[in-house]
Ligand SMILES: NC(=O)C1=CN([C@@H]2O[C@H](COP(=O)(O)OP(=O)(O)OC[C@H]3O[C@@H](n4cnc5c(N)ncnc54)[C@H](OP(=O)(O)O)[C@@H]3O)[C@@H](O)[C@H]2O)C=CC1
């Protein structure tokens with residue numbers, strides 16, 4: 296593709312804005328990006344924030360796009376596809392779906408036949424260039440299209456390819472939903488410190504920096520999490536007592552159950568959407 300590719304977003308909510316914000320901080324220009332959604336006020340605020348092109352007409356957005364990112368809720372995807380299927384069958388852009396639990400085959404049936412489709416599971420830290428995205432390409436995706444999809448998601452953080460589409464459920468429960476698990480932990484830590492009398496702003500600053508510092512260490516030090524954890528636990532000290540408390544409450548078991556609940560839900564969504572396509 297000699298000209299700068301145009302990236303269209305169908306849906307302009309949390310995840311689309313996180314990806315767009317991250318893309319603009321990196322290699323992409325506002326004029327390359329289009330977004331469509333039903334609510335003009337939402338679009339106006341996105342246009343004001345990012346300077347991108349917006350429209351309430353999905354067909355218009357789809358017509359411009361070399362890459363069309365489908366960023367609506369899984370439950371409204373069929374309806375959104377019905378507005379664009381004739382355009383995309385004609386222009387044949389690369390379709391990138393970020394919807395949880397939606398098979399490429401189901402999506403293809405809603406879009407009126409075979410198309411190059413990449414499924415992607417991103418996450419909201421994309422907004423600050425710290426996203427984690429897993430991608431899967433259907434056989435119709437060409438090598439340059441694969442490269443372009445990777446460029447988009449690598450511009451907002453880590454991008455890894457999956458060999459099997461079925462692995463998307465495991466990824467969704469890990470990195471797709473994962474930021475919310477971290478925010479839950481952050482909230483709980485802050486609350487505990489505030490209840491112990493620490494100033495709210497100080498508790499927040501220290502809790503955030505602790506999570507950020509621990510994540511950076513886990514990424515950069517080369518040590519595994521068990522070693523890093525042991526290094527904080529002085530024998531007979533404070534951390535040991537806290538870890539014992541976590542273990543007594545089966546913290547790892549709770550995390551495993553929560554992870555499984557998300558993974559199962561992703562499978563259920565896929566099944567429901569497959570059935571509604573029949
Ligand atoms: N949030 C997250 O952390 C993640 C989300 N995802 C996936 O991303 C997708 C979007 O999620 P999220 O951004 O959170 O959801 P939001 O509800 O924040 O955004 C959905 C967007 O789609 C718009 N929309 C609704 N109907 C249509 C339509 N027919 N045509 C065009 N646009 C429409 C909505 O407009 P309006 O508000 O007016 O209804 C809104 O702008 C989902 O499929 C989700 O599974 C994947 C990874 C992480």
Ligand SMILES: O=C(O)[C@@H]1CCC=N1
Pocket residue numbers: 395467471472
């Ligand atoms: O909760 C959800 O369904 C979406 C997918 C992963 C994160 N948010």
